[in-house]
């Protein structure tokens with residue numbers, strides 16, 4: 001069992017960086033968070049609340065201004081193979097075919113060409129793309145590309161999957177299929193997962209825990225446990241789960257939590 005921990009983490013962007021150039025930007029404040037490898041934790045928050053910044057900290061792309069981020073007690077000091085990131089735009093290498101995209105991280109691990117190809121083929125099969133290994137990225141649909149991205153993330157057998165709106169660019173039908181897929185592949189991989197999303201529905205469907213990030217500065221203001229992902233893994237359809245009174249009640253409750261304070265902010 002691995003644990004990713006944020007302890008009292010704050011993040012400020014210095015003046016001159018990004019959009020608000022004149023003043024220092026307080027983005028995240030006092031974030032305490034733990035993700036264990038048997039969990040899929042979703043973080044939901046309004047636009048600009050700091051979700052991507054939080055994920056970038058977990059990935060080690062940026063460092064916190066204060067506080068500590070650790071994996072099994074060891075400080076995160078930059079990107080590493082124990083934490084794989086999947087972005088909304090799949091960020092695949094267009095000059096490589098699907099198989100070589102998946103095999104790419106294995107090259108860094110020093111595996112032979114034959115071993116890399118064998119592992120990539122096994123992963124292609126696992127994500128339902130057996131036979132598509134020779135296809136170029138532009139020959140794949142959006143959902144297929146995201147599967148390749150997820151397979152590539154899994155290739156190095158990370159301890160944590162960090163998912164930044166990975167399904168955000170997909171049409172509704174494909175998104176539902178991919179939600180189901182993501183749950184299953186996460187359960188099989190035994191990696192912990194941190195998923196950020198704008199979608200309240202997706203946060204509830206996929207998360208074993210849902211954390212609400214409130215903006216200015218970003219703080220975790222609510223935590224909810226949900227069992228819908230276990231129902232889906234046990235065979236319930238996503239459409240059926242969404243129709244249950246409990247799902248609807250929790251959806252309404254979460255909507256209230258996320259939007260409380262938004263009116264005051266607009267008026268201010």
Ligand SMILES: Nc1ncnc2c1ncn2[C@@H]1O[C@H](COP(=O)(O)OP(=O)(O)OP(=O)(O)O)[C@@H](O)[C@H]1O
Pocket residue numbers: 013017018019020025027045046047048049050051052053054198
């Ligand atoms: N490199 C940067 N320099 C300065 N400010 C930044 C930088 N990156 C993000 N910000 C600011 O930090 C705040 C949080 O941004 P972030 O992208 O983490 O939020 P988000 O919740 O992921 O937003 P969205 O849902 O719109 O993607 C925003 O006000 C943004 O303008």
